[in-house]
Amino acid sequence: GDPVIFAAASMKTALDEISADFTAETGTKPAISYAGSGALAKQIIAAAPADMFISAAEDWMDKVDQAGLLTPGSRADMLGNTLVLVATKDEPVDLTTLPAKLGPKDHLAMAMVDSVPAGQYGKAALSHMGLWDKLEPSVAQADNVRATLALVATGEAPYGIVYKTDAVAEPKVHVVATFPADSHPAITYPVALIKDGPAPAEAKAFYDYLKTPKAVAILEAQGFEVLTK
Amino acid sequence: MQLELSLRHDFGSFDIDVAFTAPKGVTALFGPSGAGKTTVIDAVAGLLRPQHGKVVANGDVLLDTAAGVFLAPNRRRIGYVFQEPRLFPHLSVRSNLLYGQRFAPRAAEGQDFDKVTAMLGIGALLDRRPGALSGGEKARVSIGRALLSKPRLLLLDEPLAALDAARREEILPFIERLRDAGLPVLLVSHSIGEVARLAQTVVLLRNGRVVAAGPAATLFADPSLAASLGGAEAGTVIPARVAGTEPDGLIRLDTAGGPVFVTDAPTTPGTALRLRIHASDVIVSRTRPEGLSALNILAGHVRRIEADPDGRAFVEIAIAEGQSILSRLTQRSVAALGLAPGVACHAILKTVALSRDDLGAA
Amino acid sequence: MQLELSLRHDFGSFDIDVAFTAPKGVTALFGPSGAGKTTVIDAVAGLLRPQHGKVVANGDVLLDTAAGVFLAPNRRRIGYVFQEPRLFPHLSVRSNLLYGQRFAPRAAEGQDFDKVTAMLGIGALLDRRPGALSGGEKARVSIGRALLSKPRLLLLDEPLAALDAARREEILPFIERLRDAGLPVLLVSHSIGEVARLAQTVVLLRNGRVVAAGPAATLFADPSLAASLGGAEAGTVIPARVAGTEPDGLIRLDTAGGPVFVTDAPTTPGTALRLRIHASDVIVSRTRPEGLSALNILAGHVRRIEADPDGRAFVEIAIAEGQSILSRLTQRSVAALGLAPGVACHAILKTVALSRDDLGAA
Amino acid sequence: MTSALGPVLSAEEWTAVVLSLKVATVAVAASLPLGIWVATVLARSRLPGLWLLNALVHLPLILPPVVTGYALLLTFGRRGWVGQFLDQWFGFTFAFQWTGAALAAAVMSFPLMVRSIRLAIEAVDPKLEQAASTLGASRIAVFLTVTLPLIAPGVIAGMIVAFAKAMGEFGATITFVSNIPGRTQTLPSAIYAFLQVPGGEVQAARLAGVSVIIAVGALVASEVIARRVAKRIGGQ
């Protein structure tokens, strides 16, 4: 049968493309369910019929792992991402001057800083750079990265912290700074096969397909750093 | 059938405490607005569950609060014509009329649909909805709906109040026939004429209490109740029997006081009838008058005179043992004619209203 | 005030096409159920906007479809007593009664609250809500609500149908007084007694058409209309004038046919009154009868006899130029007495109902 | 039809449209009897504990949809206490099936349906029901022949708000049955997925347009029906 893939919603563009190629080559059509990593992890724990999970955060994959639902040896950190500062004006910004650049009524858009991974990384980075305390009152937290980006794209907030992958595809915003990789924990997207899925063989084939050059090219075009090349 | 009812209920601002027994035939509840007539009827129908009470119809206990008995309204097989029409707005007139039929036992005998609609003059309205009917049309459909539900007991709460005299005259004989066929009826009416014509028994209510109850003839002949029964409307009811038809078409009735001629009555000799005689329709004469257009002159003697403070009097004229006629006269006439208890006189009747008596009734 | 009305409207299953002029006083709309009475009243109130029509009250154009004029109901200052009570369920009886007052011009003269509630006998109900009232109580509150809204025109759609005779007797004089004070009234009633007592003008409707319209006296005296006016209920209205009070308290009235004595009437000599005489209350005699309790014997001559197919006849007795009394007799009596047009006779009256005439009216 | 909408909708989206319609229709139809019953109880019964039932019915409105979805997952999931039971005894499961999406939609729209029906019931004149009972109709017969026809406009209104809500429900659905194309991916889930990736707004707007057209169509149809019913009741 067709494998069921649970994937973080931010993977949709790339994964849809890869999946189309995969279907063309093998005739197998993966059914990909895109949702928040947390929701997907909980569903897998609640015995969802999934063959493979691509999480946007390590901790949710850990949860599934702890429940003993991963196919041993299949977990791998598949992708890496970079945290960037975006703005509508294409004008590079020195991150340390960011608090000064924000007017009293201006907001810095971020994903939810305590719960959504992009927000957590962003908070860690700002804290590491000693900017968090000054910026915290100006932070507007969206429930996901796309909503964060939308706040900047619509001009609601002059600056936002998002993944490079999101910034790349939105023509209305520009990357004006990149956070140093050591300012926050590594951003990784772990992948794993799930035990007792409905189509383990086909899922394994797709799992492997993700490492093919064709797939890697698509992922990189979206701005991901592919760790499992 | 017989209906025994006792009922106590306190609404807070109004409390009712009545008990009466209604024998076979039509029992009228009579009394001023707010006396508790609808309340009594609602209790019989099972729509009011009184604080204390007992209702027994023909031996079936419909309600007995002491024994915790309460028969649901739909199991009482009662035809209730409500004071306000309460038609089902979503159903056509025809469906309203037929509503009760499907719930009645197949075997039970009921009224003929076409006859009922013809009598009520609603044949042309069958496909309309109640929202498009006039007040009187609604009232008529409501009567038809109750009649067609094959009831074992009929509750009529001012069924004819919204109708014109002509229409009333078509419906009254129908109710008389139902009564004569043995269907017990509890009737609320403000028209003393209707009550006298239909009812064997009258229960006089006032302020939630029974003021008087008994056979219609007795109550109507009681001058002390005349005011309660509506003053000018007071009158008496005497028994009569059809004697035969005269060559000119008039029907001759025999009463204890002599013959009475009417134009419109059953013609079968021997039929028992009740004549209703309006007190203000009775002229009194000491001698038998001649050359008058009035054909009906009954002989009797004065039994009692009750003078009013307003210059008038009720004169009770006995025409036989236990049969009296009331006459309402000015006190000047009483004096001029020298009327006093025991004096022989003639009662001259202009109009008589009559209704066929239930042959089995007293 | 004068009301001119013309109205054409087609409901699909019923169409109405009427036109009449109502002079000062009470105008009664009379006719069988479904004749279109409420429809006419609704058009006057502005609740029905007819397809074609014109309503002019006292010179104010309320409606003129040809000219595109339509005065909103709330600007007509009409007191409408609906056929069904239509009380506001969320307001107490008191608030229902006072509802119209706040919208009426301060300066307009209105009725006294306490007098109206006393007359209607609803003083004890003021704090209740309509849901807890009996049928007749609701009807009375509805009358009160309209009376207290300081109307310039009163529309009464069977206002007394749900009430007992005693209560009616308390309300009727009040309406008479309003009429006499100049308030124009359009009245729907199925009671010919009420109509004869209150109305100067009668409009007879049937099937959405005007059958007859004109002064009450003329219409009631027309034997050919007697059946339309309710057969047995037919009667005439003749003018009378108070002559004085007799030593025994009876009040003497002068009519064209001679004196009439009544117990209950205004006592001021000269007051114009209207006597209503029920056709079936009139006994006819060729010679002046003696020794009768009836005090009222009017002389006249037979003008017309209309025989019924049922063995009875209406006899019109002229007592003066343009003044007649109707008598309903059996044809046997007509023959026995030798009555024929031109024959001199006496009309013996038992009961007379009377109402005070509007002194300014014709 | 698939081909006619070909230029507008991909095969997968077309599947989502059909699934959404199925889910919303089944959700409304299946919950209607219970909705009428609960509304009747809330409107008419005077039992003391009813506030609890009332609160329970309103819960999905009060709680963020994700919470409701999660509660459904914990209850009706394959490991959930009810889900387990259904699975074992009837071999039936809501989990990750379109039936689960229907359940989520039904639960989320239930308070709206009940409110409408309840308001309609409260507006029925008990005097008409009394009249029916004197004419011999049992309580059930009264309900079927008098109450139900009279509340029809309210029932239709309840069904249509429930349908609209079911067409738009997303939070509880995606949390409960995930977003599996062809199986549990409804229109709102598909819209959500588009909104999560750069440049997906146009796609999302297109699907939202489809959703609006369907729901507004249903809305207008329901109005027409409700008007007709109301007219019949109003007379002529």
Add this chain to the structure above:
Amino acid sequence: MTSALGPVLSAEEWTAVVLSLKVATVAVAASLPLGIWVATVLARSRLPGLWLLNALVHLPLILPPVVTGYALLLTFGRRGWVGQFLDQWFGFTFAFQWTGAALAAAVMSFPLMVRSIRLAIEAVDPKLEQAASTLGASRIAVFLTVTLPLIAPGVIAGMIVAFAKAMGEFGATITFVSNIPGRTQTLPSAIYAFLQVPGGEVQAARLAGVSVIIAVGALVASEVIARRVAKRIGGQ
């Protein structure tokens, strides 16, 4: 109170509770007049284009909340065509303010409020309104003195479903005004945040409990009021 609930709620959560209450209350109160007006128009007017207004009112029900939130952002955001105007001329902005959260809650709950009120209006007997007009009441006076009191139970029902919905609204709110603790962080946002981190379920359940207690309290209170009103209307 803050201290009494100290063991249960953190200061920040307590702020979210208060804010949620404020947002829901203002949302309901501010949209009520418009809700009554729209319900009246939908119930009574026979204008041909009304289905459009009807559809517009129902949109937030049909669309996934995120879409509504996004639409609000595009319209009332600082750069939105209405938002810009408001900002320039009145110096007023919804963006990132609790007022924006109230606007989102109002928009999302509006269809529910309108439905309830509309059903109530349709149940009012026009004969009573006619009676009022013959007694001299203008159309506005009729509405205020007859219609409005008679629909009170429906208005209360509409307010309470709207309040419940406003207490639970999350998707449109966070999309429109995002989540700024102390300013726009409502209870549902806080609950959502807890559900996004592993192990946060217990915390989320705690806040959901608070939310339910508040909404059920309002629900029960509204029932009591509505019953009382209905009783007065029903007569004694």
